[in-house]
Amino acid sequence: MINAEERIHHEGLRNKIMSAEQAAEFVQNGMNVAITGFTGAGYPKLLPTAIAEKAKAEHIAGRPFSIGMITGASTAPECDGVLAAANAVHFRNPFQSDPSMRNGINAGNIAYQDMHLSHVEQQMRQGFYGSFDLAVIEVSGITKDGKLIPAMGIGHANEALKVAEKIIIEVNFAQNAKLEGMHDVVFDIGVPPHRKPIAITGPFDRIGSPYLECPEEKIVAIVLSNSGDRNSKFADPDDNSKAIAAQIIDFFSHEVKAGRLPKNLLPLQSGVGNVANAVMAGLLDAPFDELTGYTEVLQDGMLDLILAGKMQHASATALSFSPDALQRFNDNIDFLRDKLILRPMEYTNNPEVIRRLGIIGMNAMIEADIYGNVNSTHVMGTKMMNGIGGSGDFTRNAFFSFFVSPSVAKDGAISCIVPMVSHHDHTEHDVMFIVTEQGMADLRGKSPRQRAQLIINNCAHPDYRDMLRDYYDRAEKAGSLHTPHLLMEALSWHQRFVETGDMRIK
């Protein structure tokens, strides 16, 4: 049983409490809606279902109903999932990972703009999306003076509150009340040409207030929810992940020994997913202490580094934990409050801060090609997986940029090293290291042809090395020798997979 007074200390706002169904009446067809949520954290739990139900009823009545939906990043089945399934979304950005939403995008029903997450808030502010009719924001509580205590993710919440005409707040009673004070929310980065430097010179610098704010009169509804975040389980690190982690850790040791990297490394960024999480897990047993983190999403691996005393502190925009890790987080929240900061995505992903701090960026990929270009988003060149997220923000500005993947997928039918990537998200100019379980290619200071030798020999799976060498050798004979390619064959491996289910020639 929820007692509203426990979390909503502002009396005027308590008067705006209503059901999700009532609040959904504020949502009209064609609206441009900013909805919080970042990698399965901080998304509204009830209102999306109410909007979806309204959409279905409208569709049955023969009326059109859909919204434009701009989030921080991915949400969950009860947000992206229900809205996509109800055909209630006509435009979506900047990132998603829900199967229903993905299907809607790839079926051509939902216009999806894939974008760098550091661009989202500034482009909302600069008017690139026109006006926002509504924002739907999850928080963990409201203070006596009406300030909002964010939940497990901030994302674009601060900007959504500013640009939206009307605001619906979901107060989630299932979130830990002790989250209060963990956030660092800044209210005025400004619009060019009147911007000042972002005063973050270390991962744990606080530059703002811990609360989100908005004028009371903009809040049209308060909905009370009481359920957890997505909290997907991570796979235990397998042999491939361990081999990838071991090589990266060996390289760090080498660079520390050579005096090119501090003993406690540099602030670590880790992309989402199992492999990236496994690299963090590998650092638990590595000979580095006093580590720091400056990352977009903080997952189990980095949490455990902090709990083990290996990492001093970390900054992120969202916490994305497995159920077990969430328990560890809640059990240790008093300890963790001085070691974790959650910030708006505009700061966590800002190129200014990332380049200044000298982040070590580690991100997963779908595939890399022999010249070091990386595809993070498209399956076989045409189908959207999730999106580029913050991987570009971090990669281009990192001190070291790593891309990691097992060398093959689908029981060997797909090589993650291909002649040419079928979609380009990170170009040869940005990618410094490719790492698979087979080995690592250090691409720094290398020409394309030098890179090709390293990637084929060190990273490709043995089953594909001869095929790659054959392609490369024939490309070298075909024409220009800066970036040799056979244009009519460059994407043939992907086409073969589409047709036969295997990149290998049977």
Added chain:
Amino acid sequence: MINAEERIHHEGLRNKIMSAEQAAEFVQNGMNVAITGFTGAGYPKLLPTAIAEKAKAEHIAGRPFSIGMITGASTAPECDGVLAAANAVHFRNPFQSDPSMRNGINAGNIAYQDMHLSHVEQQMRQGFYGSFDLAVIEVSGITKDGKLIPAMGIGHANEALKVAEKIIIEVNFAQNAKLEGMHDVVFDIGVPPHRKPIAITGPFDRIGSPYLECPEEKIVAIVLSNSGDRNSKFADPDDNSKAIAAQIIDFFSHEVKAGRLPKNLLPLQSGVGNVANAVMAGLLDAPFDELTGYTEVLQDGMLDLILAGKMQHASATALSFSPDALQRFNDNIDFLRDKLILRPMEYTNNPEVIRRLGIIGMNAMIEADIYGNVNSTHVMGTKMMNGIGGSGDFTRNAFFSFFVSPSVAKDGAISCIVPMVSHHDHTEHDVMFIVTEQGMADLRGKSPRQRAQLIINNCAHPDYRDMLRDYYDRAEKAGSLHTPHLLMEALSWHQRFVETGDMRIK
């Protein structure tokens, strides 16, 4: 007749004056050499020829001789040209535009690393290239206390002086002595994690000293030169360039009217070349005053905006003028000294400053595809033209990012709008506007399929529109509808050009 005392006010350094041939004796086979030069400005005029002659003699004697050569950007025939022609270079980065150098790269004789110019200095400092045996630096004079007065370009000079074991200085007596005081050179951006914000909050903020410095004992030779920079002539704006400029200016007017852009716009960045220069020329007659510039290379167009009183001031790392513009620059140098700043490329191209200031980035391209990816570097996917230069640094961090090109080249045999670019330098996530003489496509907030409609209808040449529509329509029927492609046909236009000399089907 050169009088050394006129430009070299430090007696000890005058004792190190020698001929270029003598200085070339310090250059040994296999050395890693940092050579200044940025877009035909600030490169050594004499030493490269002396090194080339030495290389030829060594080769005749049957001995290997070549160097690794890291510049600011492109140089000129008497630098890149003579060294490439003498087979005296085995590694080159980060940018070049000399025909001999380009031929050496595309013939596979020179390993070339194409890279973002903002990365160059920090990667030198961070040890990514190992040690630097030598730096060769052009300056316009030396002060009494041994400080170096830069010439018409800075590029990576400050970092080259720091990392090189030995230094050879070319003092160019042909440069205007009044350049003294125009530069803003900062000496300590630091290595992560100990970096502070770069305190530039407006294009004309000075944050450093106007002089380059290095320990006297590192300087092993001073060579006296007396000849001008490359100073290539720009083509007069043709109808295509004027049409491109007119659309961009119309868009600016529209945004100013809507209140989304200040009346004096935002700091302008203009890429190199005729079309970019023509856009600046177009602003001469546009209804905007008090403009500012924050750009990598300042060309005739921006100079004339300043001289005409339309632009208040500008910051760049190099001045690249036609002979006529150079005359105007020298005639007005007292006026211009308070309106131009030259900085290291690490600052002009820094993502921190570019994003903070909210630059309007305008860069030329080789081709764009129907989804808004841009190729800036490779002809027909395999042959290096010049390099990415600073276009990526500016594009990804700009308030507005424009890519411009006439819609066709080679009398219509090449379409600059293609199904898939043959090399990816700027991805769909970074490119906001494509502009040809046919029209403009505003890609902001658009899905790939929405972008395709805009680019085909607005930007493609009429001769190619039906071909593009045919490709797109068939791709839509072939599979996933996020980014429709026909993988085996995506690069066929380029292959057809290679085989027949025309992208059109005859």
